[in-house]
Amino acid sequence: MGLGHAKALGPHVTEHVGRYYMYYSALPDGTDTYCLAVATADAPAGPFTDIGQPLQCGPGFLNIDPMVFDDPATGKCLLYWGSGFGPLLVRELAPDRISFAPGSEARELVHPIPGDDPENYQSLLEGSWVVLREGWYYLFYSGNNCCGDAAHYGVMVARSRQATGPFETLAQATGEGHSIILETNRHWRAPGHNSIVTDAAGQDWLAYHAIDPQQPTFDAIDDAQGYSRRVMLLDRIEYHNGWPRLASPEAPSRSPQPAPVTE
Template structure:
């Protein structure tokens, strides 16, 4: 059993330990604002760095011709929270870690990896505006062609930051490998 009776992983790391209880730690905004990425949330990833648990998650509509998706972040001193979203901390309901730009739409569904030099990187997918769908799939269903991207994470004032708050579109130095 984890802290406060919340869910804990079993030894196989695939299932929850018997007697565990799932605990919600963040909720959708519940607004009708079409620019609010927090209306639907999914694809969470927790990363511990410098005493903060960073909850990276994606918000709103990931796919199709009307995709409106972004990488969002919240932080807490304990794994089970309470979490404060970056949007709440900045008093900007539209604030996000990573949003679309002229080259990439709908960035999201992310994870964080740390390279051999201790540098954090955000791995995520986005839709290439030059080829948003697959050539071999009937586009009438709106299947998005999502490409895996990797951008460097920096930290400022206790929050993770991606340069320009949008996906890079030119070659960048990569992670350090062993």
């Protein structure tokens, strides 16, 4: 089953043995069913060709925001995904990296927490990103609502000794009221859906998007529809007592910050 014409979002590109794999979410025209899809290319800039059938589809937007992680401890290639008011999930991919491993099953990692508490960003979860640091697998994820006038979004974190869990959230481990490490301030609204990049000095950086309150929508697209203008931002991560924190006390930062080391 091909996807035909589809709305595509949330890509993650990885390289393996000289081949590039783009994992993304697709919403086929005329449906309300999101699919996890894969396309491949010989170069990171493409052109990418879809493999012709989705990994899986499901109701609503459960199947969004794929992220692939090669676990050095087990040699397994793992796919993380999830949203739609369901849990974040992980499942092993087959050696071909375009299908699930035979006999594998999805495992639930972090569950949403319903509620209207303004400090609760976990009623909807998405945007998984996993890194391994000092024996800990850190699962960064985002919630609640990325966009629009009611945007309420931030970055949270959980950790585990295994890539497939069980994961313990920052709140569960520390007794804090929430697991948030990045949220709205007076300069930026609704920061989230991060990735982690590591510079030439081994320093981790959180790359993410946020809304500029001074220009929150794209006039050039259609201001009446309120498309949120999400700016790309970068802040340095430090690890304290086994947990990642943003180095800048003003994060999301607006003032000049030390730059990543490039060589």
